Amino acid sequence: MGEQRQILLTNINEPDQNTLSAAESRGAYKAIRKALEMDPLKIIDEMKASSIRGRGGAGFPTGLKWSFVPRDTGKPVYLITNADESEPGTFKDRALLERDPHLVIEGMLCSAWALQSNWSCIYIRGEYAYPYERTKRAIEEAYEKGYLGENIFGSGFTHHMVIHRGAGAYICGEETALIESLEGKKGQPRLKPPFPAVAGLYGCPTVVNNVETLANVPWIIENGGAAYAELGVENSTGTKLVSASGHINKPGVYEVGMGYPLLQFIEEECGGIKDGNNLLGVIPGGSSTCVLTADECKGVNLDYDSLKNAGSSLGCAGFMVMDDTTDVVEAILNLSHFYSHESCGQCTPCREGGHWIEKIFRRIAEGDGRPGDLELIENLCSQIGGHTICAFGDTMVLPYRSFIQKFRTQFRERISEVLKGIERKRNPMDFEVGGVH
Numbered sequence: 100m101g102e103q104r105q106i107l108l109t110n111i112n113e114p115d116q117n118t119l120s121a122a123e124s125r126g127a128y129k130a131i132r133k134a135l136e137m138d139p140l141k142i143i144d145e146m147k148a149s150s151i152r153g154r155g156g157a158g159f160p161t162g163l164k165w166s167f168v169p170r171d172t173g174k175p176v177y178l179i180t181n182a183d184e185s186e187p188g189t190f191k192d193r194a195l196l197e198r199d200p201h202l203v204i205e206g207m208l209c210s211a212w213a214l215q216s217n218w219s220c221i222y223i224r225g226e227y228a229y230p231y232e233r234t235k236r237a238i239e240e241a242y243e244k245g246y247l248g249e250n251i252f253g254s255g256f257t258h259h260m261v262i263h264r265g266a267g268a269y270i271c272g273e274e275t276a277l278i279e280s281l282e283g284k285k286g287q288p289r290l291k292p293p294f295p296a297v298a299g300l301y302g303c304p305t306v307v308n309n310v311e312t313l314a315n316v317p318w319i320i321e322n323g324g325a326a327y328a329e330l331g332v333e334n335s336t337g338t339k340l341v342s343a344s345g346h347i348n349k350p351g352v353y354e355v356g357m358g359y360p361l362l363q364f365i366e367e368e369c370g371g372i373k374d375g376n377n378l379l380g381v382i383p384g385g386s387s388t389c390v391l392t393a394d395e396c397k398g399v400n401l402d403y404d405s406l407k408n409a410g411s412s413l414g415c416a417g418f419m420v421m422d423d424t425t426d427v428v429e430a431i432l433n434l435s436h437f438y439s440h441e442s443c444g445q446c447t448p449c450r451e452g453g454h455w456i457e458k459i460f461r462r463i464a465e466g467d468g469r470p471g472d473l474e475l476i477e478n479l480c481s482q483i484g485g486h487t488i489c490a491f492g493d494t495m496v497l498p499y500r501s502f503i504q505k506f507r508t509q510f511r512e513r514i515s516e517v518l519k520g521i522e523r524k525r526n527p528m529d530f531e532v533g534g535v536h
């Protein structure tokens with residue numbers, strides 16, 4: 100519990116791990132052989148017993164999601180791996196696809212057998228050119244070896260897999276927008292219900308899971324759901340990949356047992372704050388989660404409940420560290436530019452409101468802030484959150500609100516500098532992405 104532990108990254112730094120022969124020599128494709136001898140429903144029971152929650156951000160229990168898929172409807176069941184990974188601060192799925200793609204493919208195969216799905220797709224963000232090439236080659240190798248296609252491992256089970264590149268839209272990570280995009284339409288979220296498990300791709304039952312979620316499945320099959328549930332803490336079982344970036348000495352991808360202490364993670368895994376500076380705050384779960392101040396980080400652990408109790412969330416664990424040299428106005432302007440650019444435009448509050456908010460943050464940063472601007476942004480946030488089809492609007496306002504609430508003094512000072520005629524040199528944010536640790 101709360102220690103550094105490896106399930107997913109065990110072989111990730113082996114330079115040939117992307118090839119089938121090397122991956123197999125280190126144990127890949129053992130779990131699928133075992134899975135194919137198990138009753139598919141028993142696998143779903145193991146997933147439930149593991150209590151694993153989806154790693155794409157929402158934390159929905161995976162076994163429960165799988166159990167919603169209706170059987171014997173006469174329609175095909177589709178499995179989609181969500182590799183869109185476009186949330187600022189998040190780059191963990193890239194590491195798996197680039198360096199250990201057979202782990203993901205095997206996880207998908209085991210899941211496909213459990214769901215009785217004969218077709219799956221990896222939807223990968225368009226900008227991930229290298230992970231795309233690596234994963235595509237791994238799929239080809241699996242076909243060449245007979246691990247994909249007809250009669251896999253002599254079991255009679257047929258499974259086909261494709262990899263599909265997105266075209267650079269963050270919203271296509273939202274599962275129903277992803278499905279629209281795969282169907283060849285504009286990537287815009289659908290109203291739910293119906294949820295994809297019941298009516299997804301081409302109206303057929305569809306399971307959409309994150310890369311990391313599915314990469315855990317082989318371990319769960321080999322070791323059992325109960326063993327997985329023993330890792331981590333209550334309500335947050337297993338390990339978590341963390342994409343750590345910002346003002347730390349060792350940015351990169353880490354795997355820790357759920358419940359790992361947040362400040363210890365910065366000090367011991369990430370090598371502490373850069374240049375001997377002090378911690379200002381952390382955005383722990385990716386850009387769509389609330390910022391925590393240094394004080395609020397005390398006693399907090401990297402798991403769902405602890406971060407929720409602290410007023411933020413684990414999200415997809417895009418862990419962004421800011422030291423006390425950070426210009427918070429520039430930092431939030433950077434994020435608001437991202438969100439206003441990425442809104443799909445379907446819902447007016449998100450499309451228009453997000454754009455207005457960026458304009459207001461920009462004028463504050465550029466020295467044209469007005470008294471009442473913070474209240475205006477807060478008002479706009481309340482008109483966006485809860486008023487859109489998908490969670491983009493709801494989550495976009497979380498960093499805005501929390502930055503203003505927690506760093507109000509800095510925002511106020513910046514606005515009042517204008518009134519006093521003080522000129523300031525701008526200091527935009529700059530992030531560095533490291534290796535896999």
Ligand SMILES: Cc1cc2nc3c(=O)[nH]c(=O)nc-3n(C[C@H](O)[C@H](O)[C@H](O)COP(=O)(O)O)c2cc1C
Binds near residue numbers: 184
């Ligand atoms: C705007 C937006 C972007 C999202 N981007 C991703 C993404 O890149 N990858 C991902 O796995 N989930 C993403 N999600 C969450 C998915 O909609 C979905 O919950 C997830 O893929 C389910 O997989 P999981 O249960 O394994 O977490 C996003 C959600 C929203 C609202």
